[in-house]
Amino acid sequence: MKKLIPVLFSAVLLAGFLAGSGGCGGCNDNGGDSTRPTILSVSPSDGATGVPITTTVSATFSEVMNATSINEATFSVEGATGTVSYEGTTATLTPSAALAYNTTFTVTVTTGVKDAADNSMASDYTWSFTTRPPPGTLDATFGTSGTVTTAIGSGNDEIHALGIQEDDGIVVAGQSWTGINFDFGLARYTSIGALDTTFGSAGTVTTAFGTGNDHAEALGIQTDGKIVVAGYASNGANNDFALARYTPTGALDATFGSAGTVTTFFGSGEVRANALGIQSDGKIVAAGYSWNSANYVFTLARYLTDGNLDTATFGSAGTVTTIISTDSFANALGIQADGKIVVGGSSSNGINYTFGLARYNSNGTPDTTFGSSGITTTTIGTDYDTIYALGIQSDGKIVVAGSTYTANFDFVLARYNSNGTLDTTFGSNGITVTVIGMYSSARALRIQSDGKIVAAGYTSNGVNADFALARYNSNGALDATFGTASIVTTVLSSGDDYARALGIQSDGKIVAAGWSLVGTNIDFALARYWP
Numbered sequence: 001m002k003k004l005i006p007v008l009f010s011a012v013l014l015a016g017f018l019a020g021s022g023g024c025g026g027c028n029d030n031g032g033d034s035t036r037p038t039i040l041s042v043s044p045s046d047g048a049t050g051v052p053i054t055t056t057v058s059a060t061f062s063e064v065m066n067a068t069s070i071n072e073a074t075f076s077v078e079g080a081t082g083t084v085s086y087e088g089t090t091a092t093l094t095p096s097a098a099l100a101y102n103t104t105f106t107v108t109v110t111t112g113v114k115d116a117a118d119n120s121m122a123s124d125y126t127w128s129f130t131t132r133p134p135p136g137t138l139d140a141t142f143g144t145s146g147t148v149t150t151a152i153g154s155g156n157d158e159i160h161a162l163g164i165q166e167d168d169g170i171v172v173a174g175q176s177w178t179g180i181n182f183d184f185g186l187a188r189y190t191s192i193g194a195l196d197t198t199f200g201s202a203g204t205v206t207t208a209f210g211t212g213n214d215h216a217e218a219l220g221i222q223t224d225g226k227i228v229v230a231g232y233a234s235n236g237a238n239n240d241f242a243l244a245r246y247t248p249t250g251a252l253d254a255t256f257g258s259a260g261t262v263t264t265f266f267g268s269g270e271v272r273a274n275a276l277g278i279q280s281d282g283k284i285v286a287a288g289y290s291w292n293s294a295n296y297v298f299t300l301a302r303y304l305t306d307g308n309l310d311t312a313t314f315g316s317a318g319t320v321t322t323i324i325s326t327d328s329f330a331n332a333l334g335i336q337a338d339g340k341i342v343v344g345g346s347s348s349n350g351i352n353y354t355f356g357l358a359r360y361n362s363n364g365t366p367d368t369t370f371g372s373s374g375i376t377t378t379t380i381g382t383d384y385d386t387i388y389a390l391g392i393q394s395d396g397k398i399v400v401a402g403s404t405y406t407a408n409f410d411f412v413l414a415r416y417n418s419n420g421t422l423d424t425t426f427g428s429n430g431i432t433v434t435v436i437g438m439y440s441s442a443r444a445l446r447i448q449s450d451g452k453i454v455a456a457g458y459t460s461n462g463v464n465a466d467f468a469l470a471r472y473n474s475n476g477a478l479d480a481t482f483g484t485a486s487i488v489t490t491v492l493s494s495g496d497d498y499a500r501a502l503g504i505q506s507d508g509k510i511v512a513a514g515w516s517l518v519g520t521n522i523d524f525a526l527a528r529y530w531p
Contacts, residue, residue: 033115033117033119034117034119035063035115035117035119036115036119036120036121036122037061037062037063037065037113037114037115037119037120037121038061038062038121038122039059039060039061039062039109039121039125040060040061040062041059041060042057042058042059042060042107042127043056043057043058044057044129045127045129046127046128046129047127047128047129048129048130049129049130049132050130050131050132050133050141051099051129051130051131051132052131052132053098053099053100053101053131053132054098054099055095055099055131056092056093056094056095057077057082057092057093057095057107058090058091058092058093059075059090059091059107059109059125060089060090061089061090061091061113061115062089063089063115063116064088064089064115064116065086065089065091065113065114065115065116066113066114066115066116066118067086069112069113069114070084070086070091070113071084072084073110073112074109074110074112074113075091075093075107075108075109075110075113076093076107076108077093077095077105077106077107078105078106078107078108079100079103079105080095080096080097080099080105081095081096081097082094082095082096083096091109091113093107099131100131101131101132101133101134102130102131102132102133102134102137103130103131104128104129104130105128105129105130105131106126106127106128107126107127107128107129108124108125108126109121109124109125109126110124111123111124132530133530134481134530135471135479135481135482135483135529135530135531136469136471136482136483136484136488136529136530137529137530138490138527138528138529138530139509139528139529139530141192142192142193142509142526142527142528143192143193143194143526143528146527146528146529147490147492147525147526147527147528148189148193148524148525148526148527149492149493149516149518149523149524149525149526150187150195150203150204150523150524150525151518151521151523151524152176152185152187152204152206152523152524153176153177153178153179153183153185153206154177154178154179155177155178155179155521155522156177156515156521156522157174157175157176157177157185157515157521157522157523157524158174158175158498158500158514158515158522158524159172159173159174159500159501159513159514159515159524159525159526160173160174160175160215160216160217160218160231160500160501160514161173161174161216161217161218161219161229161276161500161501162219162444162501162502162503162511162513163219163220163221163227163503164221164503164504164505164506164511165221165225166225167191168191168505168506168507169188169189169190169191169196170188170189170190170191170193170503170511170513170526171186171187171188171219171221171227172186172187172188172189172219172501172513172524172526173185173186173216173218173219173227173229173231174215174216174500174515174524175213175214175215175216175231176206178206178208181208181211181212181213181214181234182213182214182215183206183207183208183209183214184205184206184207184208184209184214184215184216184229184231184242184244185204185205185206185216185524186200186204186205186206186207186216186227186229186246186250187199187200187203187204187205187524188200188203188250189203189526191505193526193528198249199249199250200249200250200251201250205246205250207244207252207260207261209233209234209242209244209261209263210233210234210235210236211234211236212233212234212235212236213233213234214231214232214233214234214242215231215232215233216229216230216231216244217230217231217232217272217273217274217275217288218230218231218273218274218275218276218286218333219276220276220277220278220284221278222278222282223282225247225248226245226246226247226248226253227245227246227247227248227250228243228244228245228246228276228278228284229243229244229245229246229276230242230243230273230275230276230284230286231243231272231273231274232271232272232273232288233263235263235265237268238268238269238270238271239270239271239272240263240264240265240266240271241262241263241264241266241271241272241273241286241288241299241301242261242262242263242273243257243261243262243263243273243276243284243286243303243307244256244257244260244261244262245257245260245307246260255306256306256307257306257307257308258307262303262307264301264309264319266290266291266299266319267290267291267292267293268291268293269290269291269292269293269296270289270290270291270296271288271289271290271291271299272288272289272290273286273287273288273301274287274288274289274329274330274331274332274345275287275288275330275331275332275333275343275390276333277333277334277335277341278335279335279339279362280339282305283302283303283304283305283310284302284303284305285300285301285302285303285333285335285341286300286301286302286303286333287299287300287330287332287333287341287343288329288330288331289328289329289330289345290321292321292323295323295326295327295328296327296328296329297321297322297323297324297327297328298320298321298322298323298324298328298329298330298343298345298356298358299319299320299321299322299330300315300319300320300321300322300330300341300343300360300364301318301319301320302314302315302318302319302364303318313363314363314364315363315364315365320360320364322358322366322374322375324347324356324358324375324377325347325348325349325350325354325356325377326347326348326349326350327347327348328345328346328347328348328356329345329346329347329356329386330343330344330345330356330358331344331345331346331386331387331388331389331402332344332345332387332388332389332390332400333390334390334391334392334398335392336392336396337392337396338362339361339362340359340360340361340362340367341359341360341361341362341364342357342358342359342360342390342392342398343357343358343359343360343390344356344357344358344387344390344400345386345387346384346385346386346387346402347377352379352382352383352384352385353383353384353385353386354377354378354379354380354385355377355378355379355380355385355386355387355400355402355414356375356376356377356387357370357371357375357376357377357378357387357398357400357416357420358370358371358374358375358376359371359374359420360374369419370418370419370420371419371420371421372420376416376420376421378414378422378431380404380412380414380431380433381404381405381406381410381412382405382406383405383406384403384404384405384409385402385403385404385405385412386402386403387400387401387402388401388402388403388441388442388443388444388457389401389402389442389443389444389445389455389502390445391445391446391447391453393447393451396418397415397416397417397418397423398415398416398418399413399414399415399416399445399447399453400413400414400415400416400445401413401442401443401444401445401453401455402441402442402443403440403441403442403457404433408435408438408439409439409440409441410433410434410435410436410439410440411433411434411435411436411440411441411442411455411457411468411470412431412432412433412434412442413426413427413431413432413434413442413445413453413455413472413476414426414427414430414431414432415427415430415476416430425475426475426476427475427476427477428476431476432472432476432477432478434470434478434486434487436459436468436470436487436489437459437460437461437462437466437468437489438459438460438461438462439459439460440457440458440459440460440468441457441458442455442456442457442470443456443457443458443498443499443500443501443514444456444457444499444500444501444502444512445502446502446503446504446510448504448508448531449508451473451474452471452472452473452474452479453471453472453473453474453476454469454470454471454472454502454504454510455469455470455471455472455502456468456469456499456501456502456512457498457499457500458496458497458498458499458514459489464494464495464496464497464517465496465497465498466489466490466491466492466497467488467489467490467491467492467497467498467499467512467514467525467527468487468488468489468490468499469482469483469487469488469489469490469499469510469512469529470482470483470486470487470488471483471486472486488529490512490527492516492525492527493516493517493518494517495516495517495518496516496517497514497515497516497517497525498514498515498516499512499513499514499527500513500514500515501513501514504531507531508531509528509529509530509531510528510529510530510531511526511527511528511529512526512527512528512529513525513526513527
């Protein structure tokens, strides 16, 4: 037994040593955690482009970190300053000012950041992202360097209307030359500007109403995705209102009118439908002008969802005409949230033309709470003032855009209160005139979600015409952040380029459409801009 004493004594000493050292050998003093933290994800992602200048920058770690180690010294963006915060496993850097446009920024997280066990990363972590271009810049991800042209027929093709679908697909309508006459012409583009080959024939559709000329001027997209197009069609002697409805794939909708088309005769004179609106109940309102044997008059028609005239509840047998002055031409239409219908255009007093606006109750009767007996007119220039586009703000105010003439034609916007009086808080006593080039005309208008107003049309430099856009703040002042001095002009060809339609996609990007002289023919033309 005496020989066992040294062995037992050694065992006791070893046990005591292990107990005193925490029960393990070769461990550091961090409780046994020697795993280095890593970064699992970052935002904006590495290599991201088109990043908003108001972005925050974040990094998510593989484990809970020591918050005190994450600060401006260990988490930084080259060329920017900001404050750093930490929550959960994510560190966020909020820049103290908007980042510069169209600039590549490099982000660094250093080995100075540590986890709760005081372990640092194995090495610095860096990544880069590039901010978006300035507002009004052509979007290089759309078409070819921001523009698209498409030949539909063998001759001249023009876009007069545009609609944005829920998936940000773009549907346009206008006219296409067949070699004999003009027909309704449509095309659908994907969100990046490629023809959508699932639509019609390789992305395009043409529709003939008869043997004469047919012109599409307006377009609306129903909640079920069907596409309604309005314009005018020759009846052999003059024109009729003409509507067509298409399925989402571009086929004529056989449940609408006669095999997908409807024409409405208004008399022996010239007739045109220039504008279209779809009510919340699905009924379709078209507006334009017709000849009443003595004058041109504002003309409206409302159709049921099957294409028949709404003879029971709208106007006289489904139609309404309004004399504003000697001659009146309706070009634009908007439907208010309360169902009232606002129509804008021009009105002649026999000497010159003025802005003409009329508002109707949902049954087509004049709304006597608007202007004078439902009508208001505004003289801006010395000769020819006309409304080509109209938008209704969320507060019920009405914004119109068009052209005015004094020495030359210029862009002009006006805003009206819900009672038809000019809103004197907008521009100069309710009106804003913008000179672009030698002469210009605004043909389309959209109101952004932030209340800014975009107008599109064309300008001439004395040689040819180009796309022209202007953006305005909600008070009617030009938006200095947009383009060059609030204006953008786009040359698509060496010939004339005219913008006639405008749309805003879900990400705020602005799509203008019209036509461009490509070679010897005029083709559909689109351009997309950063908001």
